[in-house]
Amino acid sequence: MSEIFLNKDIIPMLDLKAQYLPIKEEIKTALKEIIESGQFVLGQNVRSLEEEIAAYHNVHHGIGLASGTDSLHLCLKALGIKQGDEVITTPFTFIASAESIAYVGAKPVFVDIKEDTFNINVSKIEENITAKTTAIVIVHLFGQSVDMTEVLEIANKYNLYVIEDCAQAFGAKYRNIPVGSMGSAGCFSFYPSKNLGAYGDGGMMISNNADIINKVRLLRNHGTVGPYEHRFLGYNSRLDEIQAAILRIKLKHIDEYNQKRSNIADIYTSILGDTVTCPVELPDRNHVYHQYTIQSPSRDKIKEAMKNNSISSVVYYPLPLHLQQAFKYLNYTEGDFPVSETAAKEVLSIPVYPELEPEQAEHIARIIRQAV
Ligand SMILES: *Cc1c(COP(=O)(O)O)cnc(C)c1O
Numbered sequence: 625m626s627e628i629f630l631n632k633d634i635i636p637m638l639d640l641k642a643q644y645l646p647i648k649e650e651i652k653t654a655l656k657e658i659i660e661s662g663q664f665v666l667g668q669n670v671r672s673l674e675e676e677i678a679a680y681h682n683v684h685h686g687i688g689l690a691s692g693t694d695s696l697h698l699c700l701k702a703l704g705i706k707q708g709d710e711v712i713t714t715p716f717t718f719i720a721s722a723e724s725i726a727y728v729g730a731k732p733v734f735v736d737i738k739e740d741t742f743n744i745n746v747s748k749i750e751e752n753i754t755a756k757t758t759a760i761v762i763v764h765l766f767g768q769s770v771d772m773t774e775v776l777e778i779a780n781k782y783n784l785y786v787i788e789d790c791a792q793a794f795g796a797k798y799r800n801i802p803v804g805s806m807g808s809a810g811c812f813s814f815y816p817s818k819n820l821g822a823y824g825d826g827g828m829m830i831s832n833n834a835d836i837i838n839k840v841r842l843l844r845n846h847g848t849v850g851p852y853e854h855r856f857l858g859y860n861s862r863l864d865e866i867q868a869a870i871l872r873i874k875l876k877h878i879d880e881y882n883q884k885r886s887n888i889a890d891i892y893t894s895i896l897g898d899t900v901t902c903p904v905e906l907p908d909r910n911h912v913y914h915q916y917t918i919q920s921p922s923r924d925k926i927k928e929a930m931k932n933n934s935i936s937s938v939v940y941y942p943l944p945l946h947l948q949q950a951f952k953y954l955n956y957t958e959g960d961f962p963v964s965e966t967a968a969k970e971v972l973s974i975p976v977y978p979e980l981e982p983e984q985a986e987h988i989a990r991i992i993r994q995a996v
Pocket residue numbers: 691692693694717718720721763789791792812813814815825826827
């Protein structure tokens with residue numbers, strides 16, 4: 625076995641320092657320029673990042689925001705989603721996907737996921753639509769696109785907005801179309817651990833709809849239309865120049881980062897395919913492996929063996945949203961979403977990041993094989 629990794633204390637879930645080193649000089653120069661310019665919030669870097677990310681997705685507009693959570697919240701707000709509305713999403717995601725629905729006073733209505741992709745089970749959406757349903761928040765979980773054709777068909781039929789939660793899927797495509805560009809709007813997070821991560825919090829909403837964009841542009845800055853002139857009440861959800869400059873540098877590498885994640889995933893799948901349930905890559909989309917998530921009834925044994933070998937792993941997500949205390953008021957109970965509940969008991973995300981060496985991935989896969 626190679627010594628490269630055996631000397632390391634631990635294999636982490638991701639290695640942000642390793643990603644930083646090759647772009648270090650570029651980052652330092654950009655930061656120095658910003659600090660010397662004295663322009664720290666909503667300046668040229670934010671405007672350029674908005675244009676570059678819109679161009680990457682072939683959409684007209686992007687709006688830089690303070691976080692991915694804010695991008696979902698302000699998007700729903702701008703669409704006019706409000707108290708009395710019902711919004712469909714899944715219970716197997718990060719809480720922000722559903723939290724944002726509650727922020728605008730609407731009711732999250734959960735629909736179970738599919739066993740193979742952990743994404744929303746589109747065939748169960750229609751039976752959950754009522755006269756109050758106004759939108760669907762779909763989550764491209766772990767880096768793979770939802771079945772967009774089917775979602776958009778239902779949305780058209782019932783006249784619903786489709787908000788794409790792309791926090792885990794920057795660069796993922798569905799039939800060669802980037803996620804975030806197919807619904808009413810796409811919402812992204814630049815939290816440091818995301819595929820395109822800043823050095824702090826950040827987010828962006830993209831859309832072809834100028835009305836939504838203009839509304840969110842005002843919402844992010846207290847509804848300001850002129851100096852101390854406010855058209856409506858908004859928020860402070862501005863993206864800062866330092867984060868935008870870092871993201872612009874990393875954006876140039878995002879496809880290469882995603883490709884390297886995918887290469888690691890291939891190694892895992894080839895070694896683990898007959899041992900545990902590996903992520904399924906559907907033929908008409910490309911997976912950007914924000915997480916490489918295996919499923920096995922022996923999950924806890926695998927996790928323990930990895931820990932004993934100084935390899936990190938994380939359970940995303942140990943408790944589905946319908947069973948969270950925070951959503952108790954929705955009155956769901958155990959058994960309501962069996963696929964999500966089983967996933968919560970059996971999934972394990974293992975290290976996948978661009979700088980992970982293929983030999984390390986092979987080593988990790990062998991440890992998992994031995995554990996099962
Ligand atoms: C990270 C994440 C968010 C929230 O993004 P923040 O930038 O942390 O606010 C929303 N949805 C999903 C699916 C996420 O993974």
